[in-house]
Amino acid sequence: MSGRTLTNVVNEQTVALNALIYGYAGHSLVTPHAAIQQIWWTEERINEKVTAEFVTSRLRPNERQWLERSVGFGDLTDDTYIDWIMERARRLFLVLAEVGESDKIFTVVDRSWDDDDLPLQMDDIEKLELSNRRNDQVNNRFYHTQFTFLLRELDEGVHIDYAPNEVLPLEYVMALPPAVTLQHWSRVHRPKEPAVVYVRRKFALGDVNSPDAFESDYIMDVESSRMVEHEHIAPVWASYTLKGAGYTLTNFVGQHTLKSFIDHRNPAQYQKLPKPERRHLILGWLHCLADAIATLHQMGFCHSSIRPSNILIDEHNNIAFSDIGSLETFQKDKKPDPMEVYVYGAPEANTSTKPLEAEASAPSPTIGNVRKPSVASKSSGGSSNSSGSGRQKLTKVPTNEFSNFNFGFKKTKLAPKPRSRMHDTEKADVFSLGCIFLELITFMLKKKAHDFIKHRSSKQKVNMGGKNSRTDSSYHANLERVESWMKVIEDAAAEQTDDSFAAIPHILILVRGMLSRAPGVRPSARDVRDRLLDILLNHTSMPSVHCGSHKHDIGVATSSNSDSDRTSSMSSFRSSSLSLSTMSSDTDTIRSGPSTMRGVSSILNSYADRSTLDDISEFDDAESVRTIGKAHNAPMRIEVDPYRVAPRSQPV
Structure with a gap:
């Protein structure tokens, strides 16, 4: 024991042993009351x-x-x-x-x-x-x-390729979240900052036969996620590689998934709020999630995995998507429930008449003779058969703008294989978001999630990964039952006196449009967001609406050819109300016209004058350390400010 030092005694094994013996980590094995001082x-x-x-x-x-x-x-x-x-x-x-x-x-x-x-x-x-x-x-x-x-400390916006022998400046946080359904992601903090916690995710960069087979996808997906900055999408705060694995850190620390939050029925953090604030919180979440999806679509992404388990809620009741679902790297460390994938999927993703590429990590269930659907890449059209100009996944489109541009990773990368995904469209995202909205409204009205599932389920054999179920609780297969549940919700809201419930009928009209069977008649995510804001401002007494300024808008103009188009510009939200009452669930008249799309090249052109490119340090050796940043240790941030418009002023 005399030959051991503090550095080689304090390691992952001893920390884990501490947690097992004493229920906590970071303390001496001999004197558990005394904290270990890591050097x-x-x-x-x-x-x-x-x-x-x-x-x-x-x-x-x-x-x-x-x-x-x-x-x-x-x-x-x-x-x-x-x-x-x-x-x-x-x-x-x-x-x-x-x-x-x-x-x-x-x-x-x-x-x-x-x-x-x-x-x-x-x-x-x-x-x-x-x-x-x-x-x-x-x-x-x-x-x-x-x-x-050689302690290379991680900082915001930085990526480091750590050499195998290099010291990793992170310590484990052994506290567990209250929701056991969260993914098995570790929690860490930086040296001397135990109160600032980050969630760390790990991704294999290859397999035994090809150690770096997935590295190019990891690199591009991390950089793509950094291009989308939104309060309600968990950010990649920093990233690094070490010993054949890629890691990301995020400073959005979820205590619940939306699924566990609803299943708890009375989460402590929610119960602490006064009742009016609880209702305002749920209504605000609807708008914030819609704003996040609208921003993704404007940036050229589809989410493609909008499900309760992919939505996080932190200890302060902030809500965010755990990642961008269409970036495959971020799905590899999850354990998705194939039934959940199926339940929240859009109708067009589950009605194929020929075999499609199945999702490897979570094969979708089949009903009767319906074949397995694919979890597809996105196109910007309203349906999978859209012949319009397809908006490709931002990070996977080979462009000349990437030539001679280095993000601080290894110079030589294999070209990623194209992935054909037919059914992940913006309108499919809107359908899945409508399912989430309906579950949140059900929770707000104190209805049991189990009762909703039972109400919408039909007796039909479902095969999921070799296991059979006698009922189908999916939204797309039971739209008539979903409609009858919305009537139950509407009646329950009418019995309430608080003004927050006055917005429910108007929101349900919007949700009916979002859950339309035909993709072409669903509203766009931007329309959903704008209409929600109008409803909240006109029918509730909410003091403020988070994301109400729509500061993430990047100047993408949308036009509408709908018969029930807006009666006026959104510059004054209280001036007039949308004529949503004329819509029905299956013959929705909300139609989203073609939108001006910002292409990949225009995003990359914004980097042309960035001085930080001159300061990227690159080493040729495979074990060297490469850090993206401004001069010396300052991190490089990828901004999209040139495409943002001034925040909208709040209506009077």
């Missing part, structure tokens, strides 16, 4: 350690006089050796001091090496001639020691 060589700690006095104390008297001399290439800079060490090579000096070769710092400076060159490879280490004779033991010690001090 992190952060920038702050290195600056405190490596002072001019420290450098001087590690050198012989005859070597100290060199510190005030100009560096060997003095014609290029006025720096002295001590200036170079203190400004550029503190970590390198620490490594040399640790292996007992502090005097080699002069060789390092003469070669104009600095901390940005870490980690050094063995060929470079040998050039330092750390011993008078060739000594592989000293060289190996330098190689392994450098990773102790």
